[in-house]
Amino acid sequence: MPSPRPINWYPPVILLLVALLVLVFSLLVIEKAGERGGLSVSGEETSQTRYRWSLVTTWPKNFPVLGTSVETFARQVEVMSAGRLVIHVYGANEIVPANGVFDAVSAGSVEMGHAASYYWRGKVPAAQFFTTIPFGMNAQESNGWLFHGGGLELWREVYAPFNLVPYPGGNTGVQMAGWFNRDINSVNDLRGLKMRIPGMAGEIFNRAGGSAVNIPGGELYTALQTGVIDAAEWVGPINDLTFGFPQIARNYYYPGWQEPGSTLEFLINKTAWESLPKDLQSMVEAAMRSMNQDMLDQFTAGNMVALQQIKDRGVNVRRFPDDVIQRFYDISQQVYAEQAAADPLFKKVYESYSEFQERIRAYNDISELDYFKVRDAVDPQ
Amino acid sequence: MPSPRPINWYPPVILLLVALLVLVFSLLVIEKAGERGGLSVSGEETSQTRYRWSLVTTWPKNFPVLGTSVETFARQVEVMSAGRLVIHVYGANEIVPANGVFDAVSAGSVEMGHAASYYWRGKVPAAQFFTTIPFGMNAQESNGWLFHGGGLELWREVYAPFNLVPYPGGNTGVQMAGWFNRDINSVNDLRGLKMRIPGMAGEIFNRAGGSAVNIPGGELYTALQTGVIDAAEWVGPINDLTFGFPQIARNYYYPGWQEPGSTLEFLINKTAWESLPKDLQSMVEAAMRSMNQDMLDQFTAGNMVALQQIKDRGVNVRRFPDDVIQRFYDISQQVYAEQAAADPLFKKVYESYSEFQERIRAYNDISELDYFKVRDAVDPQ
Known part of the structure; x- marks a missing residue:
């Protein structure tokens, strides 16, 4: 019987360690692949592309x-x-x-x-x-x-x-009608009035007797200050205040018929x-x-604060007379009818828009609008 | 000189393998930690934890x-x-x-x-x-x-x-005032009226002479149908129509003074x-x-449609008389004053809320509200 040889423990330990190494390394590779390539999750695909x-x-x-x-x-x-x-x-x-x-x-x-x-x-x-x-x-x-x-x-x-x-x-919410260095007491006061007012509102303003001009923002302040123009429409209280309008215009008119x-x-x-x-x-x-x-x-939160600051600087906050607003409205309907007749896509969108507006107006008459009225009636300011 | 002993290679290989194992395992741990706790990407933290x-x-x-x-x-x-x-x-x-x-x-x-x-x-x-x-x-x-x-x-x-x-x-937007099987022509008509109306509005309704009751949604239909209650407030046209109110109530009142x-x-x-x-x-x-x-x-888009369907089913859409609304308003101010006196946190929030409301109301009087009025004036429906 040969003398017992002592067991050499080294080879099995090495095998075990190698196996562990392969296992752990595989885990790492699987992990990485999942991150990069699109690990499918609940049917959605993700990606790490930047x-x-x-x-x-x-x-x-x-x-x-x-x-x-x-x-x-x-x-x-x-x-x-x-x-x-x-x-x-x-x-x-x-x-x-x-x-x-x-x-x-x-x-x-x-x-x-x-x-x-x-x-x-x-x-x-x-x-x-x-x-x-x-x-x-x-x-x-x-x-x-x-x-x-x-x-x-x-x-x-x-x-x-x-x-x-x-x-x-x-x-923007309902905007203001704009800054005026003249008083607007009737439609007649629009005659020859030079106003910075862009887009369809400018077209309507022209037909009402005014003169819509297009002036780049950078020149607007000087133009209004020096009387090159008599009036200007910008955004609303926050932006108008920042722009410096209270220093160069007397009257701030509402409501913003042109951009509601x-x-x-x-x-x-x-x-x-x-x-x-x-x-x-x-x-x-x-x-x-x-x-x-x-x-x-x-x-909503900022305009109410800015308007008060505008008032505090001595600007008159005034409402357009009814006949002026009515005039603008009547002309606007002509303009829409003309553009709809000239452009089928305009007509298509106009019809969807108008139909929705008529229905929501009827609903708001008994909800949003009536609630506003009631709140003012029970507690007049 | 003793005979040279053959070098045993096993221990160094084991050391190397253990070191590699520790390294790879560490990488895996870092990876995992990154997922859970914050792998830094462009200064932002991401994670793959589910x-x-x-x-x-x-x-x-x-x-x-x-x-x-x-x-x-x-x-x-x-x-x-x-x-x-x-x-x-x-x-x-x-x-x-x-x-x-x-x-x-x-x-x-x-x-x-x-x-x-x-x-x-x-x-x-x-x-x-x-x-x-x-x-x-x-x-x-x-x-x-x-x-x-x-x-x-x-x-x-x-x-x-x-x-x-x-x-x-x-x-929800401005809600409706609710469904009534009686006509409300004055404050007197509230007396003894049993209405499902929850919360502070219920408290106000009680003090105005009515009787606010709390009925689970599931029993509401039968309660109103059988006259156990005379009136009920739910959400607004969409949900009220689905609920089946048009089949069991005559009058649908506005404005939603209780949930604006x-x-x-x-x-x-x-x-x-x-x-x-x-x-x-x-x-x-x-x-x-x-x-x-x-x-x-x-x-906004759905209530206007649902209200029309409610009207089409013969329901009267009616407005509360002014004296009823005024009564609710006056009582509401008492309720708020009492709750503010009893609870400093209520008082703190009430003051922030009321101050904002007073200012935005003044602004909306010349913007949102005035625009609504103008739009109705130029084109009466």
Whole structure:
């Protein structure tokens, strides 16, 4: 019987260690693969591709509310996506001129824009309804039409030929009628009045006897101060106060017949949009929707404060006489009828918009409007 | 010189293998830690941890608008997070009774809830302002106060002792005053009137001579049909129509003095909220904000249609006489004064709410309200 050989423990230990090493390493590889390639989760696909987008606006960099809200939107998307989608916001004229936003996004030289659809009326008359029209719907009514009344579907149809996907991106609420250095006591006082008032409202103003002029924002202050123009419409109390209007105009008129609830817009290049995975698309959409509300909330809370400051500086806050408003209204209906006759797409959107407006007006007469009246009646200020 | 001993290679190989094993294992641990605790990406934190949350509501499963919107919210979060946060929505009484939602989320037995803050007035009287109060603010005004007027900060303060994070989760818009099988021609007609009308409005109704009763939703139809009650307040046209009120009540009164713009609420367990990484928190917030607007938009677009259907079924849509509304208003001011005297937190929130309301009312008198009036004046329906 040979003497017993002592067992050599080393080889089994090595085998065990190698096996463990392979196991742990495999786990690491599986883990990594899951992260990179699209771990299927509840039928959704995820992806770790990074996107860097540019967004051009029609507002100066950090323009109060309109511009600052877009920066907030971009930050929110970056946080939500943990840096997978970084959107760099450019002010007007930084890389694209204000009036070039639509074309730049359409062509795909930038992925996104923020503007107001009625700026593009020369290109697409029907686009105006997606901002607002004189004597049209207020913010709450517009949102009802856009999101649950067929408005957004029509908007997509109107922008589709331009390779653009539109989305509501904020609302100003009812604006003011503007700043006047003359008193408007009747329709006659409009005669020959030179006013900065853009778009369809300018057309209506012209037909009412006034003279609508187009002056770039940068020259507006001097023009009104020196009497080159007699009046100007801008946004509303917050932005008008920042602009310095109280120093150069006597009267601040209401109501904002010309812009009763202007919806701002996001423009997205369709190809860029479709290149995003579903989860990032959903994040962008939620951030746009959040901003659509948040801008209105900022105006709601801020305009009341700004208006008081405007009053405190001695400005007269005055109401247009009824005959002036009636005149504007009557002309607006002629303008819409003419444009509808000339452009089938304008007509199609106008019909959807008007039908919704008539129905919501009837409902609001017994809800929002009647409640406002009642609240004032029980406790007169 | 002793004969040379052959080198035993085993121990160094084992050492090397152990070292490799430690290294690879460490990598795996770091990886895992990164997922859970914060893998730094572009300064943002991401994580692949999966969360499954339960959300309990005070509405029946798929209750029109109020319940269906919560399902939409949950789906949106799932898509945005690519399945990292899956929220299962439960209708009232499925796992938690409707009146147990606040406590269940507070205790952490579920992570989220959807309800209306005024349901919890017995526990926290100050909570009522975050839904609405009789003669309070409408939807647009409430959103201004909540998001940019200090309202949400106060809400967080009020809910903090309960380990709850609140967030606005929808709005009904101005409601209707309710369904009545009697005619209300003066304050005298309220005497002895048995009405299902909850909360502070019920208290006001009682002091005006009526008799507020609390009837579960499931028994409401029969109670009104058989005359056990004379009147009932529910939500607004969409939900009232679904409920079948047109078959059992003659008169549908307005305006909704008792609920001029009810904000719904999300309740989140604070511990659960803080366990979420930043990107998921941001997604949940954006989805809640989206829903806060979307619900109002659904009501805007749907109530006008439902009201027409209600009229078509022969229901009289009538307005409360001025003296009735004035009576409710005068009593409401007494109720608020009493509750403010009894509860410092109620007083604190009431002061913030009232101050904002007075200022926004003055502004809306020349913006939203005046525009509504002008639009009706130029084109009477």
